[in-house]
Amino acid sequence: MNNGHNDSTPPTTSLEGRLEKIAFYNPDDHFVIARFKPSGSGSLITILGHMPEPSVGESLSINGTWRTHSRYGQQFRIDGYRVILPSDIDGIRKYLQSGMIRGVGARTVARLVEHFEDETLDVIENRPEKLAEIKGIGVKTANRIALAWKVHHGLKQLMDFLQDNGLKASYGARIYKLYGTRALDMLQNDPWQLAHDLPRTGFIIADTLMRNAGVETHDIERVKACILHLLYASTEDGNVCIREEDLFEKCRKLFQVDAPIARSAVDQLHAQQEIVVETDPDFGTDRYIYLLSMYQAETGIAQKLEALLSQPLKQPELSTDIIHQTVLKHLALKLSPEQMDVLQNILAHRVAIITGGPGTGKTTLIRSITAVFNRIRKKVYLCAPTGRAARRLSELTRKPAATVHRMLGFNLAERQFEKNRDNPLQADVVIVDEASMVDTVLMYHLLNAVHLNTRVILVGDVFQLPSVGPGNVLADLIESQQLRTYELTTVFRQAQESPIVINAHRIRNGQFPVLPEDDSHMDLSEFYFIDRHQPEAAACLIVDLCRSGIPDRFNLDPIHDIQVLVPMHKGVVGTYHLNQRLQAGLNPNPALIQSQGQDFRTNDKVMHLKNNYAKDVFNGDSGLISDIDERNGIISVDYDGRIVEYDTAELDEITLAYAITVHKSQGSEYPAVIIPLLTQHYALLQRNLLYTAVTRGKQLVIIIGTEKALSIALDNDRPHRRLSRLKKRLKVAHAR
Numbered sequence: 001m002n003n004g005h006n007d008s009t010p011p012t013t014s015l016e017g018r019l020e021k022i023a024f025y026n027p028d029d030h031f032v033i034a035r036f037k038p039s040g041s042g043s044l045i046t047i048l049g050h051m052p053e054p055s056v057g058e059s060l061s062i063n064g065t066w067r068t069h070s071r072y073g074q075q076f077r078i079d080g081y082r083v084i085l086p087s088d089i090d091g092i093r094k095y096l097q098s099g100m101i102r103g104v105g106a107r108t109v110a111r112l113v114e115h116f117e118d119e120t121l122d123v124i125e126n127r128p129e130k131l132a133e134i135k136g137i138g139v140k141t142a143n144r145i146a147l148a149w150k151v152h153h154g155l156k157q158l159m160d161f162l163q164d165n166g167l168k169a170s171y172g173a174r175i176y177k178l179y180g181t182r183a184l185d186m187l188q189n190d191p192w193q194l195a196h197d198l199p200r201t202g203f204i205i206a207d208t209l210m211r212n213a214g215v216e217t218h219d220i221e222r223v224k225a226c227i228l229h230l231l232y233a234s235t236e237d238g239n240v241c242i243r244e245e246d247l248f249e250k251c252r253k254l255f256q257v258d259a260p261i262a263r264s265a266v267d268q269l270h271a272q273q274e275i276v277v278e279t280d281p282d283f284g285t286d287r288y289i290y291l292l293s294m295y296q297a298e299t300g301i302a303q304k305l306e307a308l309l310s311q312p313l314k315q316p317e318l319s320t321d322i323i324h325q326t327v328l329k330h331l332a333l334k335l336s337p338e339q340m341d342v343l344q345n346i347l348a349h350r351v352a353i354i355t356g357g358p359g360t361g362k363t364t365l366i367r368s369i370t371a372v373f374n375r376i377r378k379k380v381y382l383c384a385p386t387g388r389a390a391r392r393l394s395e396l397t398r399k400p401a402a403t404v405h406r407m408l409g410f411n412l413a414e415r416q417f418e419k420n421r422d423n424p425l426q427a428d429v430v431i432v433d434e435a436s437m438v439d440t441v442l443m444y445h446l447l448n449a450v451h452l453n454t455r456v457i458l459v460g461d462v463f464q465l466p467s468v469g470p471g472n473v474l475a476d477l478i479e480s481q482q483l484r485t486y487e488l489t490t491v492f493r494q495a496q497e498s499p500i501v502i503n504a505h506r507i508r509n510g511q512f513p514v515l516p517e518d519d520s521h522m523d524l525s526e527f528y529f530i531d532r533h534q535p536e537a538a539a540c541l542i543v544d545l546c547r548s549g550i551p552d553r554f555n556l557d558p559i560h561d562i563q564v565l566v567p568m569h570k571g572v573v574g575t576y577h578l579n580q581r582l583q584a585g586l587n588p589n590p591a592l593i594q595s596q597g598q599d600f601r602t603n604d605k606v607m608h609l610k611n612n613y614a615k616d617v618f619n620g621d622s623g624l625i626s627d628i629d630e631r632n633g634i635i636s637v638d639y640d641g642r643i644v645e646y647d648t649a650e651l652d653e654i655t656l657a658y659a660i661t662v663h664k665s666q667g668s669e670y671p672a673v674i675i676p677l678l679t680q681h682y683a684l685l686q687r688n689l690l691y692t693a694v695t696r697g698k699q700l701v702i703i704i705g706t707e708k709a710l711s712i713a714l715d716n717d718r719p720h721r722r723l724s725r726l727k728k729r730l731k732v733a734h735a736r
Helices: 089-097 106-126 128-133 139-164 171-189 192-197 201-212 220-236 244-255 259-271 292-310 320-331 337-346 362-375 387-397 404-408 440-448 473-480 499-508 535-554 575-586 648-653 679-684 687-694 707-715 726-735
Strands: 012-026 031-038 045-050 059-069 073-083 275-279 287-291 351-356 380-384 401-403 429-432 455-460 484-488 527-531 562-566 593-595 598-600 605-608 622-629 634-639 642-647 654-656 659-661 670-677 697-705
Touching: 012 073, 045 059, 073 139, 089 106, 106 128, 106 139, 128 139, 139 171, 171 192, 171 201, 192 201, 192 220, 201 220, 220 244, 220 259, 220 275, 220 287, 244 259, 244 287, 259 275, 275 292, 287 292, 292 351, 292 440, 292 726, 320 337, 320 362, 337 351, 337 362, 337 484, 351 362, 351 473, 362 380, 362 387, 362 429, 362 455, 380 387, 380 404, 387 401, 401 404, 404 440, 455 473, 473 726, 499 527, 499 687, 499 697, 527 707, 535 562, 535 575, 535 670, 535 697, 562 575, 575 654, 575 659, 593 648, 598 654, 605 634, 642 648, 648 654, 670 687, 670 707, 679 707, 687 697, 687 707, 697 707
Parallel strands: 045 073, 351 455, 351 484, 380 401, 380 429, 429 455, 527 697, 562 659, 562 670, 670 697
Antiparallel strands: 012 031, 012 059, 031 045, 059 073, 275 287, 593 598, 605 622, 605 654, 622 634, 634 642
């Protein structure tokens, strides 16, 4: 595969020399492309990597690897480096005159070197107060010189410190962005603060530093950091809380921390209001541990729903005939008896849930409810968790629809939503589509922004996978039996003719899908199962289908219209490997930028991985790379007509998306989907995952794998349960 670089791992090399020219420097992430002259060599080489505040003329010792780029030839990628400070007077003079200390001219440099001679740099760094001894350099100037030196060398020293402790120097830019010139001092004296300020990664860094420094395994600050780290990890796995017993077992296995000291750390964190410990009297002595934010979100949902349900509601006086006429006038269709019954009941409740599988008319019902409320002059807000789902909702209803985040108006400066309890949404009705995707935290903020006189209608397919974020809110609300829930079960005639819809419902019921007898006539059906037992054979077929098989027979664009949906990341038929294969097969453009082990090319399909309110892009949004400015390290991504730029420090926020996990596909639909399903995916073979994947396809669904893997998925209707106590809270609130 030609990806712009050699496939073999090159050996690490060390070079000493002089920085001659800086071609590009990004001050945000300190990524540099420069020309470097190795000692004893007359020729310049191109170096690139992370190097804070580089100065022409600096002598450096660099280590890294040689790479051959398809366009720019041989380059040296820096893994680490050190500045070789001059030791002789003439070298010190030239170094300081290079401009590395802003505002210090040649005359001041001459005075410094004349007075301190070969100790000049040591004085500036370690005894800056002595600078004021020189005539013409007062305290103010001495402080300015000392600060400039500290800023210039602070990140270099930080990166050296990280490398000396066996950590990646690239962590330095992120840490320096958090703490500035205090970064090194903080890491040396209070590294656990980093574990608090930079969840997950910060703990790994802090724990490595402290263990290297000889800190005991059971040091209480270390154990508290372990507890917080495990709680953050648990929320990333979808849990809202964790049983204390399970938490202690993880502490013992992963960090060699015994239960008594772990309990002491939990009690201290609870007293410091960083976590919440809750006892459940109905289940013996079990204690449940929450991050404070998770506890506030879960209890906030229960309290707001209880408050909404306690408010009296005047049902609009609308006869069945008026509702029929309104729907017929605005939608030019007649509702089924089931839909009509649900609509009339919805009008009688302040909070309600509508659920149902594909083809049962959920979107038609949303359109009808909106039309009826508009008739009685009620203001309706339509929203969905993702940009794709919101756009689809708007297209189908022909009404404005927004993402939940945009509707709530995130204020970047204050890091909070503008719409809240004190500034609620000015809506009479809020309808949330794809509600199964709404996690605990987002549901809390949504309900927090709803006025007590507002109606809330949640619409979603509860049989799909739960949200990417923590919790399983829609399922918990339904299972609590405290909210009126209406399930649409009738599949409409047009949908009954679709093999995708038929098989989606069969899968949902644990039945084997109906398959065409001969897969050689692929243009005769919408749903196929192709038998492949070996992962490599499945991967080859996926690439062939995307490159020519599907485009030739179905006239679909291989990049825009076909999506490969995979149960897991690793393995031959995991997202990592398939993305490399599909990129090579579908995108002939040269690789221009590399990040996180991935090559990015113009016209690559990519996905955004984390909520970024500043850019207004969110976890799961997908787009195409429209441009790569290699010299300035900028990638431009087209998200359905809106261009978003990423610099090199932000490239960990995007990933190739020719193949994505089924979880990441929620809320999206694609003309064609390909689903590899082999026994190698055993740990993730479950019915709701397969059901979610199949329902993402609009025109064509192809499953590639084995009947055994398919049977395992159909039989496994016991998906991993996320730990949440929302259902119980709602029941307890109702019982009061």
